[in-house]
Amino acid sequence: MKFHGAALDDNSAHQEHPSYLRHHFNSVEQQADASSFAMWLFLLTEVMFFGGLFTAYLIYRNWYYPAFVSGSHQLNVVWGATNTVVLIFSSFTMAMGVWCAETRRRRGLVLSLTLTFILGLVFLGIKTIEYSEKIEKHHVPGFHYSLQSFVDPQSDPEVYAEYHDKPLVPDMARHTELYFSLYFLMTGMHALHMIIGIGILSFMILRARAGAYTSGHVTFVENFGLYWHFVDIIWIYLFALLYLISRHQ
Amino acid sequence: MSHISPVIWQFLVKWLTNFALLPPEASKVAPQMDALLFFMVLVSLIGLTIVVLLVTSFSILYSKKRHPVAVQVEGSTLLEATWTIIPLGLFLVMFVWGALIYFRVYTPPANAMNIYVVGKQWMWKVEHPGGQHEINALHVPTGRAVQLTLISQDVFHSFSIPAFRVKREAIPGRYTTVWFEATTPGTYHLFCTQYCGTNHSQMIGDVVVMTPEEYRKWLTRSDSGASLAQDGERLFASLSCAACHNARPDARGPSLANVYGAKLALASGGTVIADDAYLREAILNPSQHVTQGYAPIMPTYQGQISEEGVIALIEFIKNLNSDYRVEQTINTTDMPPVSEGAVTPAVKAHAAKGTVKP
């Protein structure tokens, strides 16, 4: 075994590398490579985490399909689709941000990140509207959950006008509570990830304004971009699975 | 055995009985399972001996004192193949043999007599179809296949009879079954083996195996006065099931005569065999198990009946298949009587008050 490379007290070597190179890495490329790989791995753990919820969803949708249909009809497709478009667009602005960082466009980066941030807030705002609607209609499991809309669809004129659902028998109707549990769990977990992302975005915007990401060190922005795209993709699955159950009878 | 000294033989038997490594074999499957266990112990002992011999002999032969310079050996594909294939082969033998025993234990024969067991914190309630009720005890005859249908009223429990080598989880929400045929009269342990809370270790009892005559005597002494089916009939009436499940042509619910074991067409499409599990579900979650041709209007009885009640109803329904006289008479409380002897082709009658025999 040979030893090579600079010894640690060799000052000349110290001046060669940029300040953001952590000392346990040999080169900037290695650092960027390792960070990226770590983020992909972390996203894989997130897939496994959501996977448990998707499994529960799979099983119960299979067993209680009519309840899931009725529950899904309670969700507003317009809001859901809007949110989907908002997030996809925010992924676009995020990708623009990464490009700006890589091409050292500071103002472009700040703009892209700010747009992503705003779109993220829009998403959460729409989610708040949807959640408050559910609260009003007593469709939150465990908190005075009401079967009214399912055993008597005509008592819910908006939804009835669109779908003309047949009334569910009480013990199928009570499985809608399971549907909403999964709805709140999955979208809630997703929203939590959005909130964390938005928090990090606000930090990033401040740092980007100071030029931290446009002087060659783009790893943070790139990896955050990966995270943001992942959160977007999860939403697309959630939209399809939760909102689009039997939209046309 | 004649060539082994009777003294030594006696000593061995006494020693093996007092320091037994397995419970007594009291069921037909017990010796079969013990044979596989013995095979596994043998293979393990041989495997362990090989490893210990290798390690010990190499340690002696190649200690630094005796063998100061190590000789680097990369490996041997032949050896790798050998100790991959042989263990794999042995494990696959155990897999097949074990699977055969497993299927045997959980596939009851058609003529098995059925006993229901309800587990709850912290006792076992054993219900014989003839109306004998036991708590933490199970009386069975020798020479007869006995099927246990188990369910829990609360948490997971597990019904274990080590002497029979059988064990089955009692789960809330659905039936599980196991069967055995007892061979040796005696009293054996009954344990709950799935941790179920505070008094898990007190959820134990006795399995009493009797000869068939003794068993018959026991049945008559322990009769509670009403068979499970009669209990079920009373429940059927008190819950007003007959309001829909009667013999009228415009009845809101299907007739239950001959329904047990029949193939039903469901309203959701598809067919199902109306077994214990189906009947239980139909009582507790009716809207998903509606028979074709009927509206999903049956209310759920979840929370209104205990598991024993469900069992009683199922026994009642099972018995509707067997009595010819039952098919000839209708008896419900709020319906106009049909003239005796008249049998309409599409409708079979059911529920005669007090004439159902266990």
Place this chain on the structure above:
Amino acid sequence: MSDTIVSLPDQATARIPKDNYITRENGLLSWLLTSDHKRIAILYLISITFFFFIGGALAGLIRLELLTPQADLMATDTYNKVFTMHGVIMIFFFLVPSVPATLGNFFIPMMIGAKDLALPKINLLSWYLYMTGGLLALYTMAVGGVDTGWTFTTPLSTHYVNTNVLTTGLAVFIAGFSSILTGLNFIVTIHKMRAPGLTWFRLPLFIWSNYAASILMVLGTPVLAIAIVLIALERTIGIGVFDPTKGGDPLLFQHLFWFYSHPAVYIMILPGMGVISEVISNFSRKRVFGYTAVAFSSVAIAVFGFFVWAHHMFIMGISNYAVLVFSLLSMLVAVPSAIKIFNWSLTLYKGSITFETPLLYAFGFMGLFTIGGMTGVFLGSSGTDIHLTETYFIVAHFHFVMVGGMLMAFLSGIHFWWPKMTGRMYPEKISQLAAVVTFIGFVLTFFPQFILGMLGMPRRYASYPPEFQILNVFSTAGATILGVGYLLPVLYLIWSLRYGAIAGNNPWQATGLEWQTQSPPLTENFAEVPVMDHEAYDYEWLEKQQLAQKETEAPRAG
């Protein structure tokens, strides 16, 4: 010709190197805010030892209760809490982090010639998450414990106990994230930070084993996390996912729980197997026999380990066909472990063996893990599982593989790498005695439990039929001896910090990269970036090195 491989520097003139990772910085904060993987490893070592003795005390209470057939030492509720906390603490706060977080953290970077793990601050975060979880677990014990069993079976844990399920669940949840981050760190490090020339098949087998375990940590633990979240919601607001009266299915919890908890046992054992590879190689002076087979077996165990979880559910009413599939796969997962045992045995062939303490523990591992592993096959065969499951046979099986296997491997590794971590040798004679005492105590404690299980004694019982007493008494007697065996190392290892012989760079004359530098190591591990140009366990290369060193020193000696 001596019968030891140990080669120490001249004790009269030898000194601990002045600049090392321990002396580089001083003060409590320099330890609590460190990003040095070696310091974090020491932090973990102290904390897991602490939790081990808490778990061990709980085990002592269990064995004391089981001396008599009646539940007369403590209330059954208390007994239920004691065995639950014993399981939770031993599994999540001792076994899972034991080798990876201590030896793995310390030596993975050194073995691959790196200066630290890829994500040093995440490494520190892992330790803080572990401590948070651990302190929560202690808090739970202080406020009344939890009595669901470490398996949290629903509906017992969701609707039928009024003990601290939520805080325990939270403690395990947080500890799980510690585990995920450690595994993530290891995978990135092993992929991206190997020294030039260090190809995958030149890596020490310790790295392969930890890599396989890390894959399991990263992919399996999140599913446990979600299972705990679902329990918490079921318990607090009653969402119904596991409640049959609400249309849910308690078996769904079993699937989600065991989907992690089975790979978890491989998370626990694989790093220990890595230690065994290193120790057997070193003390027989030979490259591990069948290096490639052992490396691939580690990965095979990890992969197959994901597909066998329902063998914990054979009697719970899953379909017969599911049982067939899982039983077959369980048989397949047993094969790579058998391959490893034989490869280790053959490593001794034509070696030059010395019997220092690490090797004694390794031999203990091989015998006890063989028994433990074989009894696993008894359980994987669905038919015999019917009789043996949920009895003391299971308890004996997992203690053989975890305590007789994993814990012995951990002790082997601690003794082997103690001189490198501290610069001091442990005292050989008393440590050999401790190893033998541990082995005897272990067999006496747990072998009778196999017989108890075959006789039908159920597990988690505070009271039992009187005919089981004599075997239980043997078991408790053994536990007392075992306790002594575990206490001794703590005492003499601490003693050695002050009074142990100075070890020098390479007291074991080992081939690993970590041994080619000072003991204790520098904070940056190596003065210069090493380049690998030889295989792992290359004793011929080592000889050439040692000769070359003698030649450079010889002219000076005159």
